[in-house]
Amino acid sequence: MTKYNCVVVGAGPGGSAFSKIAVENGLKVLMLERARNPGEKNTSGSTIWGNIARKIHPDFPADAPIERRVDGGRLYFVPEGKDWEKGGYSLVGFSHPSKEISDPFNVYRNVFDKWWAEQSVAAGAELKTSTLVTGVVRDANGKIIGVIDEKGEKYEADIVIGADGVLSIIGRMAGLRPMWGSHENCLCCKIDWELDEKLIDERFGSSIEHDDGDIGVLLEIYFAQPMAGNAGYFWIFPDRGSLALGLGIIMNDLIRLEHNIWWYMWNSINHPIVKPKLKGGKPRSYIAHSIPLTNPVGPNGTLFKSYADNIMLIGDAAGFVCPIDGAGWCGAVSAGKIAAEIATKALEKGDTSAEFFQRYQRKWIESDVGKNLKMGKEMADWLTHESGGINVLADQFTRGLASLMEHGTSHEEVGSSSINRTIKYAQEWMALSKPMRMLLGPYLQLFTSLMR
Ligand SMILES: Cc1cc2nc3c(=O)[nH]c(=O)nc-3n(C[C@H](O)[C@H](O)[C@H](O)COP(=O)(O)OP(=O)(O)OC[C@H]3O[C@@H](n4cnc5c(N)ncnc54)[C@H](O)[C@@H]3O)c2cc1C
Incomplete structure (x- = not known):
């Protein structure tokens, strides 16, 4: 031997x-x-x-087999019980500070x-x-x-x-x-959603052209309504000829909840904000796997x-x-x-x-491994217990932005003239909570670059 x-x-x-x-x-x-x-x-x-x-x-x-460069993303806070068509949701963009700090690829x-x-x-x-x-x-x-x-x-x-x-x-x-244990184990499911590359570029392209001529993409993350108000988030991560659609729910919550995990996936896929972005595509594969969230x-x-x-x-x-x-x-x-x-x-x-x-x-x-675990756990505990939950948070955030912007919180409004006030509000809001400040602070200070 x-x-x-x-x-x-x-x-x-x-x-x-x-x-x-x-x-x-x-x-x-x-x-x-x-x-x-x-x-x-x-x-x-x-x-x-x-x-x-x-x-x-x-x-x-x-020479690594890369699908797409990621230039940033959009976070959708869609509170339950609100009419999203009347601006009842908020959209925050983020970009990545520098290649040394964060250089994501799909x-x-x-x-x-x-x-x-x-x-x-x-x-x-x-x-x-x-x-x-x-x-x-x-x-x-x-x-x-x-x-x-x-x-x-x-x-x-x-x-x-x-x-x-x-x-x-x-x-x-x-x-x-x-x-x-079931309180520290998260079940994640994913659908590989086939979609024409041109449509992906139109809907998720960052319009930033990289040195190799490739256009970067934006990730999308949805909180609250698509997840029926539960903790966790639904994501769309664009690749070249497909989108990775996914979500995760803590096992303890799944035991308590009325539906199984695929119900939340289809609830998200059929959400009126999400659905048009997936139009013209179809599922190619389904998978589920758990991750430790401890x-x-x-x-x-x-x-x-x-x-x-x-x-x-x-x-x-x-x-x-x-x-x-x-x-x-x-x-x-x-x-x-x-x-x-x-x-x-x-x-x-x-x-x-x-x-x-x-x-x-x-x-x-x-190292960053330990720091991430400690900070992530602190934020997750705050989000699920002290903040009142993701739905309350999405609602507060949306109402706060709406009152600052006088007439709703659509993508364009958040992204253009009101941008400085939005950032100011977001910073004040985040000052309420140390964990939230740590999570979003670096991103929000930078979100002007993509949304202008
Ligand atoms: C749906 C989903 C989406 C995710 N998205 C992201 C994301 O976008 N970004 C991110 O950073 N993380 C993401 N994660 C988490 C990420 O995939 C894992 O944290 C990461 O893969 C961990 O790497 P690892 O090497 O520790 O383990 P793994 O990737 O699990 O690799 C373990 C390897 O060991 C092999 N193995 C296991 N048991 C045995 C055995 N007994 N004998 C021989 N071989 C064995 C397996 O086949 C596997 O190849 C996601 C997870 C899921 C489930």
Whole structure:
């Protein structure tokens, strides 16, 4: 049996990011993936960030399979019980501050994850696909020294990386975490909506032409009415010949709610503001998958260790998804890089103990991964409890904007002459709440650029 420095379970965004940096640092790495190709089993929105990707691939996007560049987006606050046709909703635009801070792209994850993993293989990692890991291998003292697949084949390593997503068999077998509870697990569903590229450009184009001649797109996010007033949001993320339509609802809420998750999807698709934008298209595929929406650094989240003797967990396996927007790609990739650097140091020192790996947890908590989790959880708690809920918030926001603008809050009105007053109002409104200020502040200060 070949012994590896690191066996990585899962060739998703986190596992491949770890492997690329680890092999560049001289480690012998094997990635085990249950799918026939990395990405085949992934479901995602699918916005990813170039500034984070460049931590792993400095020349990104170079030859990466990108669908669209994202120049910004529109947030629709549509309160329940209001007549949206009479201006009973508000629309806020946002753009991205700079490529260093936020450089989003839309991708097809089943194509993109394959490419992402291939880069790690090109750098020297081994990849074994169609391999479902079913357990861990322990030494006489009970320490984990490898993993075993469904055919009984064993893979030994100094370090095992659990990059195996939300259900993480590695995390659970190592005793590091339970299954996430229904209050910290979000069910997401997605429809790939086929639509002519020209129509996509007309309806979602940013009109910004990039260096390669490509026109960027705007994301759309809808709160309240399309979701029947429930927490969460409905999104439209444009690709080249299709739109990713999606939404997520916390499992606890789904248990309590009258309808199943697809009802909310069709309620959103048929909403009068959304429907015309989808006209001429049709569904191509349906998928659903859950994401952890917890805060592994507590309080109120499932407090756990992301490491043990010879083990580190990264990405969804460790719960690194921002609880306010459900984005987990950045957390998986950034944590993959941090873990690869710690693994390299551990092997240099010949110490892969839990004590040594404490520094992994310290590092990710101090990094953007930990900051996002903490801030996201704070904002999500505020939104679902203290604010009175998303519907109340959408209503307050819309009424506030309407009174400032004297005659309604249509896209054009918000975007043109009243823009400075809108920003002033939004800033005053956000001053009421620290979490909300942190969420929207940087965007609102910049939304003039797209709406003028
Ligand atoms: C509908 C939806 C939309 C989303 N949209 C976005 C978005 O737009 N932007 C964003 O940032 N995030 C989004 N997310 C979240 C994002 O997809 C995840 O946070 C991200 O993929 C986590 O990466 P990961 O590498 O940790 O895990 P994963 O992407 O889940 O990868 C885990 C890999 O491990 C493999 N695996 C699992 N178990 C085993 C096993 N036992 N043996 C071998 N292999 C195994 C899987 O096949 C998979 O390839 C979305 C999620 C959903 C469900």
